[in-house]
Amino acid sequence: MIIKSAEFKCSNPRVDMCPQTDLPEYAFIGRSNVGKSSLINMLTERNKLAMTSSTPGKTMLINHFLINKEWYLVDLPGYGYAQRGKKEMEKLWNLISHYVLDREQLTCLFVLIDIRHEPQKKDLEFFTFLGENGVPFSIVFTKADKQSNSKNSLNVQRYLDVLKEQWEELPPYFVTSSTARKGRDELLEYIEQINKSL
Ligand code: GTP
Ligand code: MG
Numbered sequence: 001m002i003i004k005s006a007e008f009k010c011s012n013p014r015v016d017m018c019p020q021t022d023l024p025e026y027a028f029i030g031r032s033n034v035g036k037s038s039l040i041n042m043l044t045e046r047n048k049l050a051m052t053s054s055t056p057g058k059t060m061l062i063n064h065f066l067i068n069k070e071w072y073l074v075d076l077p078g079y080g081y082a083q084r085g086k087k088e089m090e091k092l093w094n095l096i097s098h099y100v101l102d103r104e105q106l107t108c109l110f111v112l113i114d115i116r117h118e119p120q121k122k123d124l125e126f127f128t129f130l131g132e133n134g135v136p137f138s139i140v141f142t143k144a145d146k147q148s149n150s151k152n153s154l155n156v157q158r159y160l161d162v163l164k165e166q167w168e169e170l171p172p173y174f175v176t177s178s179t180a181r182k183g184r185d186e187l188l189e190y191i192e193q194i195n196k197s198l
Contacts, residue, residue: 001192004068006044011061015098019064024198025072025105026191028140029096030112031122032056032078035142038178039112040065040073043187050075057081060092062099071195072105080122100135108138108194110187115141115152115175119162131167138172140187145177 012018028036037050037059049065051058056078063075076099077092084092100109109130113123130137141159144152152175160170172190176183 001068001188003044003188005066006046006049006068006073007066008049009064009066009072011063013061013095015062015095015102018062018099018103019072022105023066023071024107024195025064025074025103026108026110027074027076027099027103027106028110028112029076029100029126030078030140030142031114031120032058032081034078034112034114035178036078036112037075039140039142039176040075042176042178042181043073043184057084062095071107071191074099074106079126097129100130101133107198108191109135110140110174111137112140112142113159115144115155116147117155119159124162124166127163127166136171138174138190140183141173141175143177144175144182145180 009019028039030036033056037052040050041047041052044065044067050063059075059077061077065073065075067073076096079093079096081089100106111123111126141156156173156175163170174183174187176187
């Protein structure tokens, strides 16, 4: 897919304030600092479209980016960033969970996982939450440039093995790097196929 246009549309603190259109949405979610905003910039080839930071907790609102005037990429706050305090974490969890459960335009949810790490409790709990609520998702492994391909393959396999203990069917998954532009074609192709099928 060729990205002809990518525009920031709006940032919202509540789901009911998000754009009232029936355009399909593809959202990125995952722990703070996993690379959600960077992935949006990589996919759109616009370095400063989504705000990124090496300090976790940068994205605090639901951000809509209109792509090719046909569909949205959505950047969400990270989950599980304890430094913010309990109240703030609850607020963010409310925002994320409402978006995931109530946003009818949500067409595919991509859960981002740092490829370097062992399966983390917070992520596994999030998968369980999605499963319990019947929300389909795909997995995007991020930061593949940070270690060797063989280590990446090993970690992905280990991750899938853990998922197999809980799930009969494994979700589609992608291995990406925003700095090395890895996985861009595969992800855009996947989105294009879904858009065509709608
Ligand atoms: P929050 O909005 O805080 O939840 O974080 P986020 O998930 O949006 O992460 P963000 O895109 O802001 O990236 C966090 C840090 O990781 C930044 O310093 C990025 O430069 C870095 N980063 C993101 N993706 C990659 C990647 O593929 N490779 C490398 N080497 N660094 C990355
Ligand atoms: Mg972000």
